[in-house]
Each structure stands twice: as C-alpha cells, then as structure tokens.
Amino acid sequence: MLHIVACIKQVPDTKIIKLNPKTNTMDRRTAPAILNPYDAHAVEEAVRLKKRYGGTVSVVTMGPPPAVSAIKKCIEIGADEGYLITDRRFAGADTLATSYAVTKAIEKIAKTKPVDLIICGKMSIDGDTGQVGPGIARRLDIPPLTSVNKVVEINKEESYAIVHRKLEDGYEVVRSTLPCLFSVEKTINEVPYSPLPNMIRAARYKPHIWSVDDLEGVDVKQLGLKGSPTIVSKVWAPPKPTGGTFIEGSPTEQVEQLLSIILEKKELFEQKGER
Amino acid sequence: MNLQDYKGVWVFIEQKDGVVAPVSLELLGAGRKLADKRGVELAGILIGENVKSLTKTVFEYGADTVYVYDQPIFKHYRTEPFMKALLECTEKYKPEIILFGATSTGKDLASAVATDLPTGLTADTTELDVEEETGLLLASRPAFGGNIMATILCKKYRPQMATVRAKVMKALDPVPGRTGKVVEETISLQEEEIRTKVLEIVKETVKKVRIDEADIIVAGGKGMGSYEGFQLIHQLAETLGGAVGASRDVVEAGWIDHAHQVGQTGVTVTPKIYFAIGISGAIQHIVGMKNSGLIIAINKDKDAPIFQNCHYGIVGDALEIVPLLIEQFNKALGREKVSLKSG
Ligand SMILES: Cc1cc2nc3c(=O)[nH]c(=O)nc-3n(C[C@H](O)[C@H](O)[C@H](O)COP(=O)(O)OP(=O)(O)OC[C@H]3O[C@@H](n4cnc5c(N)ncnc54)[C@H](O)[C@@H]3O)c2cc1C
Ligand SMILES: Nc1ncnc2c1ncn2[C@@H]1O[C@H](COP(=O)(O)O)[C@@H](O)[C@H]1O
Numbered sequence: 144m145l146h147i148v149a150c151i152k153q154v155p156d157t158k159i160i161k162l163n164p165k166t167n168t169m170d171r172r173t174a175p176a177i178l179n180p181y182d183a184h185a186v187e188e189a190v191r192l193k194k195r196y197g198g199t200v201s202v203v204t205m206g207p208p209p210a211v212s213a214i215k216k217c218i219e220i221g222a223d224e225g226y227l228i229t230d231r232r233f234a235g236a237d238t239l240a241t242s243y244a245v246t247k248a249i250e251k252i253a254k255t256k257p258v259d260l261i262i263c264g265k266m267s268i269d270g271d272t273g274q275v276g277p278g279i280a281r282r283l284d285i286p287p288l289t290s291v292n293k294v295v296e297i298n299k300e301e302s303y304a305i306v307h308r309k310l311e312d313g314y315e316v317v318r319s320t321l322p323c324l325f326s327v328e329k330t331i332n333e334v335p336y337s338p339l340p341n342m343i344r345a346a347r348y349k350p351h352i353w354s355v356d357d358l359e360g361v362d363v364k365q366l367g368l369k370g371s372p373t374i375v376s377k378v379w380a381p382p383k384p385t386g387g388t389f390i391e392g393s394p395t396e397q398v399e400q401l402l403s404i405i406l407e408k409k410e411l412f413e414q415k416g417e418r
Numbered sequence: 419m420n421l422q423d424y425k426g427v428w429v430f431i432e433q434k435d436g437v438v439a440p441v442s443l444e445l446l447g448a449g450r451k452l453a454d455k456r457g458v459e460l461a462g463i464l465i466g467e468n469v470k471s472l473t474k475t476v477f478e479y480g481a482d483t484v485y486v487y488d489q490p491i492f493k494h495y496r497t498e499p500f501m502k503a504l505l506e507c508t509e510k511y512k513p514e515i516i517l518f519g520a521t522s523t524g525k526d527l528a529s530a531v532a533t534d535l536p537t538g539l540t541a542d543t544t545e546l547d548v549e550e551e552t553g554l555l556l557a558s559r560p561a562f563g564g565n566i567m568a569t570i571l572c573k574k575y576r577p578q579m580a581t582v583r584a585k586v587m588k589a590l591d592p593v594p595g596r597t598g599k600v601v602e603e604t605i606s607l608q609e610e611e612i613r614t615k616v617l618e619i620v621k622e623t624v625k626k627v628r629i630d631e632a633d634i635i636v637a638g639g640k641g642m643g644s645y646e647g648f649q650l651i652h653q654l655a656e657t658l659g660g661a662v663g664a665s666r667d668v669v670e671a672g673w674i675d676h677a678h679q680v681g682q683t684g685v686t687v688t689p690k691i692y693f694a695i696g697i698s699g700a701i702q703h704i705v706g707m708k709n710s711g712l713i714i715a716i717n718k719d720k721d722a723p724i725f726q727n728c729h730y731g732i733v734g735d736a737l738e739i740v741p742l743l744i745e746q747f748n749k750a751l752g753r754e755k756v757s758l759k760s761g
Contacts, residue, residue, distance in 0.1 A: 374570070
C-alpha cells in the first residue's frame with residue numbers, strides 16, 4: 144500500500160488577473176482563485192498510482208484559509224485526505240521558505256503514515272519557478288526527479304521507482320530509490336471529469352487545518368518573509384510598446400507592399416531561390 | 419556570514435555530447451559585464467565526463483577561470499552528484515553570484531543547490547545588473563503570467579543565484595586563442611552512494627524542431643480558425659524557407675506540437691523576420707518574440723494588441739492575405755531570379 148503526498152497550491156487565474164496601473168500591483172479580486180493547473184496533473188497521477196498499486200493519496204498545501212477550495216478540488220479528482228497549513232507567520236514566503244514549511248507539514252503527516260512518494264506540479268502559474276519541488280526533496284534528503292512524464296513502475300517491496308524524464312530530444316529512463324519526489328509534466332496525464340461520488344464527498348469534506356504551532360520542530364525564523372532570502376524590490380509594468388505602421392490598401396496592395404518590405408532582406412531568401 | 423568573503427561571478431556550463439549549450443555562452447557574455455562592473459573574475463564551472471576539452475570554448479567566450487569536474491560519475495546529468503560538486507566548489511571558492519540557464523537541467527540543479535546552501539534563487543530572469551559597490555545582483559523577471567516585471571534581490575545571503583532564460587542575453591564574439599586558468603577538482607563520491615541511475619536514454623526518432631534557431635518564423639494563432647486553416651501557416655513557412663511557430667491556444671487546440679509554441683511557457687525566439695498571423699498578442703506571447711528583427715502582424719481586429727508590438731501590421735483576413743502572399747512571393751522570387759541572371 145502506497146502513501147503518496149501531492150503538493151498543491153491555490154493560485155489566481157493569471158489569464159484573467161488585471162494589473163492596477165496606478166500601483167503596479169495585481170488586483171487579486173479580479174481573478175478567481177483556482178487549483179494550480181499543473182498540480183491537478185500531480186494529483187491525478189497520484190490517484191492513478193493509487194488505483195494501480197493500492198494505497199492512499201494525501202494532498203498538502205500552504206496558503207490562506209480559502210485554499211480549502213483547492214483541496215476540495217483535489218478530493219474531486221480522487222485524493223483521500225487534505226492538509227492545509229495556514230498561519231500569518233507563513234505569509235510572504237519565497238520558494239526557500241515555502242519548501243521549508245511544506246516539508247514540516249509532510250514530516251508531520253508522515254509520522255502517522257510513512258510517505259513513499261511525493262508528487263509536485265512542474266510549476267505554479269503565479270510563482271512560476273518550479274523550485275519548490277526540488278527544494279522539498281532536498282530538505283527531506285530524498286532524490287528529486289523533475290520533468291517526469293511517465294511513471295513506469297513503483298515497487299514498494301524492493302523500494303524503487305522507474306520513470307521517464309523528459310529531455311529536449313527524447314527522454315531518459317531513470318531508476319530511483321523510494322521514497323523520492325517527482326515534479327510532473329502536464330503531458331503525463333489528462334485530468335478527466337470527476338465522478339459524481341467524488342464530487343459529493345468533496346462537497347462534504349473538511350480538510351485538516353494546522354497552524355505553525357501544530358507542526359513540530361519548526362524554526363520560525365525560517366518561515367514567511369523573515370525566512371525568505373529573496374525580496375521583491377521593484378515591480379513595474381512592462382514598457383508600453385510604441386506600435387507599428389499599418390499597411391493600408393486593398394488586400395492585393397497590402398501584400399505587394401509587404402512583399403517589398405520583406406524582400407529588402409533578400410539575402411534570407413536567396414539561398415533557397417536558385418538551388 | 420561575511421558578505422565580503424564572496425568574490426567573483428560564476429556561470430554553470432551546461433554541456434551535452436561534447437557541446438556547450440548556447441545559453442551557457444550567452445550567460446558568459448552577461449556574466450562578463452557583471453564581473454567587469456564589479457572588477458572581479460568570471461569563472462565557468464564545468465561538470466561532466468570527458469569535458470576538459472570544452473574549457474577552450476569557455477575561455478573564448480569570456481571566462482577567466484574554469485573549474486572542472488571530469489569524472490565518470492558525471493556521465494549523465496543527475497541532481498545529486500552535480501549538486502554535491504557544485505556545493506563543494508562553492509564552499510571552497512565562495513563566488514558572489516552563480517548563473518544557470520533556465521533549462522530543465524539548470525533549474526533542477528539550481529533549486530537543489532540553493533536549498534542546501536541555503537540562499538536565494540531567482541527563476542527565469544530576463545534582465546541582469548549588479549550594484550558596483552555592494553555587489554548586489556538585480557535580477558528581473560516577468561511575474562504573474564508576464565503581466566508585470568519584478569526585480570528580485572538577495573541582500574543577506576551569498577552566493578546570489580539566478581536561472582536566466584535562453585536567448586535574452588547576448589554571447590560575446592568568441593576570441594580564438596583566448597585562454598585562462600583551469601582548476602581541476604574531483605569529488606570523492608562513489609557510484610553506490612547515488613540513489614538514482616539512468617537506465618537508458620531514448621532519442622525521439624522524429625527530429626525535434628528547433629524554432630529558436632530559425633531566421634524566419636511564420637507563427638499562427640487561433641485566428642486561423644481551424645486545423646485546416648492553420649495549414650496555410652505551414653505553406654507560407656515552406657514558401658519563405660522558415661519555421662512554423664504557434665500561440666499557446668493553438669497548441670492546446672492540438673493543431674501543432676508544443677515544440678512550436680512561442681512565449682513565456684514556450685520558446686523565446688529572435689529570428690530576423692517574425693510573422694504573427696491570427697495571433698492576438700497576449701503578453702505571454704509577446705515576451706517570447708519581441709526581440710525579433712522585423713515583426714509583421716496580420717489580424718482582422720485593428721485593436722488587437724499584437725499591432726502594438728509589431729513593425730508592420732496588416733488589418734485583414736489571414737485566410738485571404740496568406741494565400742495571396744504565397745502566390746505573390748513565388749512570383750516575385752521568380753522575377754528576382756530572372757533579373758539576377760540578366761544582371
Ligand atoms: C501563465 C501563462 C502562460 C502563457 N504562456 C503562453 C505562451 O508561452 N505562448 C502563448 O502564445 N500564449 C501563452 N499564454 C496564453 C496567452 O495568454 C493567450 O491566451 C494566447 O497567446 C492567445 O492565443 P491566440 O492569440 O492564438 O488566440 P486569441 O487570443 O483567440 O487570438 C486570435 C486572434 O486572431 C484574430 N483573428 C481571428 N480570425 C482571423 C482571421 N480570419 N484573420 C486574421 N486574424 C484573425 C483575432 O482578432 C484575435 O486577435 C499563457 C497564459 C498564461 C496564463
Ligand atoms: N504553497 C505551496 N503549498 C504546497 N505546495 C506548493 C506550494 N507552492 C508550490 N508548491 C508545489 O511546488 C510546485 C512548484 O511550484 P513553484 O516553485 O512555485 O513554481 C507546485 O506545482 C506545487 O506542487
């Protein structure tokens with residue numbers, strides 16, 4: 144029986160989020176909060192492995208109280224348990240402080256039920272770094288396997304996992320000892336519509352909610368803003384572009400003008416022309 | 419920690435099959451500027467098996483020193499041995515800045531190293547500068563899906579680390595024969611101690627497109643209407659001898675493979691000519707192509723943001739314009755040939 148922990152995050156939908164032009168800050172109210180799309184694939188993969196080998200899927204997140212709805216979304220996908228660590232002392236965390244806090248939560252979860260595998264998304268669409276996954280692996284001193292796009296085998300008895308890691312021109316087959324951590328590609332699976340029983344369970348589900356004081360052996364200096372070596376010093380809107388020249392006229396005239404513009408760079412086309 | 423103990427700028431030299439990754443050469447160019455401003459050394463850190471000969475390239479592109487780990491244990495990239503080498507070397511020589519390409523390998527390695535040191539790590543940097551006096555690295559990157567830019571600092575920890583996107587920094591022109599100091603290091607790590615093994619490397623048989631190397635890119639968006647409509651993009655690309663690019667929405671619609679996606683979550687490109695056809699010009703797309711030499715946009719909506727980010731724009735129906743362009747271009751090139759011959 145496997146115990147798999149998926150790390151998830153609630154994020155503002157950056158497709159919709161608007162910038163306040165006066166303050167250059169994100170107007171979070173304009174953007175609905177969603178489960179980080181990459182993490183849906185992490186949870187889906189955990190659920191598939193559970194179906195294949197038997198076991199339990201827990202999801203864990205650090206975030207503000209509304210992150211409960213992201214956990215519920217994971218229950219819909221098929222996770223069994225959800226853990227939210229939430230505390231003002233976590234606020235302002237960069238990737239280093241995030242991996243520290245999430246690791247503390249995983250350690251606590253593992254106390255009652257040892258963890259065989261941790262799965263993270265490739266990246267979060269707001270943090271957008273992909274650094275938290277390997278960070279958690281280092282803190283737990285387990286191998287990080289990034290760019291995973293297929294799980295070939297998990298063998299708990301012999302304590303190994305075999306996966307495909309995506310490369311630029313193909314993939315590599317890697318074997319790792321268990322426990323280990325995967326950061327998975329979006330292409331690893333497709334997240335289907337959730338079955339009705341899961342939806343019903345999710346609607347009623349109440350996640351475990353922990354504050355800093357519920358965790359063990361926490362060095363508060365490593366949390367939140369205080370525990371973050373990086374700081375954002377300046378935020379600005381990308382420079383407003385000046386715009387181009389419109390080519391006017393009928394389609395034929397437009398194309399003629401365009402042609403004379405691109406043919407100024409004749410050398411680009413010449414090698415093709417004659418040979 | 420005493421910040422003054424840390425000196426010098428390092429670039430992690432990513433290599434594969436005996437070739438240095440282009441992004442590492444770009445970073446040597448960027449690192450050279452930072453090192454000169456600070457009056458410190460620029461070093462490359464090269465890890466692999468049979469890589470010593472690559473030091474020549476690293477010097478030619480601007481490094482003063484190269485730290486080399488050349489051992490069988492580094493045959494394939496694996497996080498743990500590479501990380502151990504980098505941690506050891508960092509502890510020994512104390513650089514103030516380490517730059518990595520924001521490739522899957524660079525990100526994987528930098529994340530692990532930064533956690534163990536520990537120090538701050540800025541991801542996907544697109545602008546770099548340094549304060550001359552303090553050595554504080556100013557690493558700027560797009561945030562919130564490219565809607566804003568943010569400058570990230572790491573004031574109290576050294577080294578300062580950043581991964582940097584490919585194709586945004588400029589490599590220096592190589593100086594043949596330029597050399598420097600080679601420092602050979604070894605790591606006392608046994609294969610048995612490493613918990614991951616690469617069992618097999620499978621090269622995809624179909625040659626993957628590298629649109630980041632093309633001089634001409636014809637990119638199409640959702641405005642092509644359908645998979646069939648998108649074939650016009652392929653035809654134009656073929657006519658012009660260019661590569662095909664695409665917006666994310668097109669990739670998600672399954673009209674073309676992700677390798678063709680231009681933008682924040684795709685490839686950054688800088689061709690001599692970039693056609694954006696039926697592409698609205700969302701910021702996430704723009705960041706991937708805005709440094710192209712000549713940008714031509716075709717869109718039927720005159721208010722589409724792409725027109726703010728192009729050199730020439732045509733307001734019109736792509737399904738009408740593109741076939742005309744193909745026809746006219748073929749004709750023109752035909753005429754071109756005749757006139758070349760007669761002249
Ligand atoms: C975190 C994040 C990362 C992202 N990364 C990327 C990325 O890397 N690359 C990327 O491209 N996008 C990315 N996106 C998506 C991006 O925000 C846009 O949704 C996407 O670029 C839009 O694609 P499009 O322009 O093809 O489609 P649309 O926005 O639908 O635009 C279609 C355009 O075609 C025009 N049109 C329609 N019919 C015709 C016609 N017959 N002739 C001419 N013009 C016509 C329309 O006027 C319109 O302007 C990202 C988004 C997020 C949130
Ligand atoms: N606050 C968080 N709580 C739990 N997991 C997280 C959190 N932030 C990031 N992760 C995990 O780390 C991955 C990479 O995130 P990032 O480094 O922010 O791009 C995500 O896909 C999640 O799996």
